[in-house]
Amino acid sequence: MFFSYVREDSAVADELISLLEAEGLAVWLDRTSIPVGTRWKRTIETALRDSAVAVMCFSENGESKRSNGQNEELNLASIELRRRRPEDLWLFNVRFDESKIPSYDIGSGDYLGAIQFADFFGADKIKNGQELAKAIARRVDELHQLDTARAARLAAAPAGIDSTATVGALSVRPAESTATLTATQSVESRIHELEDMLSTGGPQPRVDRAVREILRPVFAGLQDIDKFPPAFVPGSDSASRVRQMVEGAETYRDLVDPAVDLFIRGGLWGVDYVPVFRRALEDIAATRVDASKPGSIIQPMRAEYLTGLALFPTTLLMYAATIAALREGNYRMIQTLSCEAQLDVSEQFGGVTSHRPMIVGASPYYSLRTAEITQTLFAHQQGFLTDEMLGAIVSGRLRQGVRFPASRYLRETLRRNFDSAGVSSSEYEKLFDQAEVLFSMITVDIKDSGRVHADPWLGTFAQRTAAFDESNSVWSRYLDECERAGGDWLPLHSGLFGGSPDRAQAAAREVRRLTEDHLMRNR
Template sequence: MDRGSPDRPDPSTLRRCSEAPPCDLIVRKIRVLGVTGEQLERPTGHVFISYVREDVERVNRLAKILEDAGIRVWRDTDDLWPGQDWRLEIRSAIKKGAFAFLACFSRNSENKAVTYQNEELNLAVEQIRVRPPGHSWLIPVRFDGCRVPDFDLGAGRTLDSLQRVDLLDSSWEKSGRLIAAIVTILSANQVLTRQNTTPVVTSVPSVGAQMRTMLLDPSKEIEVEDLVNETIAAARDSLTDDAFFPTESQTLNDPAAGGVFIAQQIENYSVVLSATIEILMCGAAYGKSWHEGLWARVIQRLATTADNPKDGQVVLLSLRKLPLCLAVYAASVGAVHRHNWGALRAVTTDAQLKTYRGAEPIIALAHPWLPFEDHPELANLAIDDAERRARGEEKPLASAVNNRRLTPASDYLYGKLRPLFTKTFSVDDVEYSEVFDRAEVYLGLIAERESQLAKAEGRYQRGSWYGSFIWRDRHSSSPIEKRVVDELAQAGNNWPPLQAGLFGGKLHDAQSAAEAYLSSMTAARERVW
């Protein structure tokens, strides 16, 4: 398969991975993880491979996979930096944050008592022990069923306790996961560089562009489902990996370091989810009625990544709800932009999650404040950090610069989705703001209706919320929520969202939700203005 081909590869290649060249599979795996199209450029930083000489053939294969994916590889310390101290270079790279250390093990290394690899590992362990836990850059890799050495990393950790990647058979199926881990690590200071780099793949369209093209071609139904399933599977693989997204970290004990760590975690969530967001935004906009079940399943699978009960720190557990919010909002703005009300229904109420309270509609779990509910200042930090990255500033933020925003959670989602939306649909910021605000009003109305249904059954369920529209059109005599409700009043049973089955297709339910929602928004405006 030509990696530069714009055609989507045969889905069966993933099932026959042992027959396909590893580098082609890896490039494709990266693509569905969100590093797509113009983003698929050489990541900043380096990967150092530590190994014993007896494994040189395996390491040659691994290095080729990484290099074909655009990742710089350091190996063979005698030749890395002529005239320089390799220990100092590795320490410097670790300090800059754009560095990953692959410690490769096999029975060959297990059977050798004295190796240069031990010296390399001792340096890595030294650097881990003097730095606060939280940012993972050391990845054990096994080439066979050997035992990982029990190096003491401090804080109750050992090398064997780190999340490892096993490349145990000829197919190396998990090499895609390894690439995903490395890309996440190298994005610690800058997700991908667009300066002075040459794209690895220049002619591959983005996942969203592929999705739009396939949705408009009735003969591509199987390809649509394959691409969606591959994308969400890759995202879930990373979202549920504690090595990428830990549920506890001693770094949070230091306010300054903890703020930097949280900001990076928020950014990493958006990076891992970027391809899924593209697919949902385009899919909800251009998909047909028979695709609605597919969008609902994607949302449900994302919801399970945050629902699994885990022990840990509240702030990190809460952040696990961020991907669902991003996904629901992305699908909603796409659906509202193209008036695809069936898709909006699919991702908000058709999609449900079984919890200890019973089956809950996703709209009850996608409240934008849930990821930040115990630490509202983090929503402000997320916005300020995203703006810092956009300006190209390298110094990370330890705390929010602006803590005076009225709707920071909504503002964060607005800013995160804006570049993709304006590019995908070729619209300006004014049109995007109108669509985003309308989408947020629809989400609020749907949440209000579902909350009323739960209350009638004696259950509590989160209701509506006010978004950034509450301040964006504060000087308007006809705010966005009133315009939407007026459209309902004028159309009655012919209101398109009702015709598509939203609000259960019941005019009374829509009117009841609208009345309560308008009252709530009026009260909110009076409180803040």
């Protein structure tokens, strides 16, 4: 169990810890659990992620300090909460006095204060503390029982049987079989070998072959008509079509998971191998169920929405590579994959040869298309989608949908891949926001230059900060940097915005205007 408090409250914190330990609970404290010489932030982040529950203690002592170590723990805890289902009982708020719970954003439109707190002060202090300890102990026991039952089910599952189950509105599958895990380990070993090649400057042909070998099963899967039918089920209603889109998106996501890991490595260490990753991205964007053969019965049946969905793997890979490249300042990779890489859209134009910059066709608002689809996809990801909710989304009866559901889905679905690459959650969230700000700037520039029609997209970065101070937000700082640096802004050196500071600053001003307009409309 993770336990957070400010140093000035050590005495009262120790009282509560004694009650927790009396219930047999193991308490993780930063003052006793971080070995000398280790990176404390990474250690705290790991402890939070691995803890069965977390207890956050608040007081006037904490309120009076503008800067303290608990603020970092609260920020990391709020990030961890956004990764978990809203109904999961994980965080317990405790007040040591009449202080207020800070307004940290915990996702799904909620703030930290929305979680009910317990008071550990006053006449009922000990009674409340004992009740809290018992409640936490019950929750830990529940989690242990769930883990035990899950392990027993997996051990008892007969080999070779498709045990797909239906939960709520969508079908889900259990954990992979041993055979699948063995294949995954093989892919992981290939990715580690590729890391060595990228970091040691291996010959480009060898890197190209290694990339192709990792992507071989991905290419094969993308052409599987059983997994990715190009038409909706005949006679299906609107809810069924949305369900098919969401299930298709999740299947694409699972299929390209090794490719996501691959493109993250490319963004981090592939600065000398940009052409290899461009070819790979263009090939993945062009690979789908074949509907181009003369006389094919698929061609007239192909649904426009499913055609767009076939580009969802490209969306995932462009995001993954861009986020990783931002970490290393590898803007050449971003320029090449988003602007120079071309998407063949001839099929959408009646066979007339036509191409678009990859960033236009790979936008989540093209591959996922509608708010109904993105709201459903995000709700399914978070585990709170039901048939009733799906019906409300499709019919327009949902009272208050989540803002930027496509952005939220992408942020959460890519998080685990960056975690395995050693990028902390807090750094990942900052890089994700920067990537979407940059995508918005690029699409504004493409539209202004008249090359193609492209609507800039806003994402989770365009939300109010907990303190309602946008001057210190990720998007504001990034745009400020562009406007201040002029011709010295690093992305220009790699050819973004044609190397023109005027074009970059014009795009920055427009994205700022769009973001501020959105914030004004959604006060």
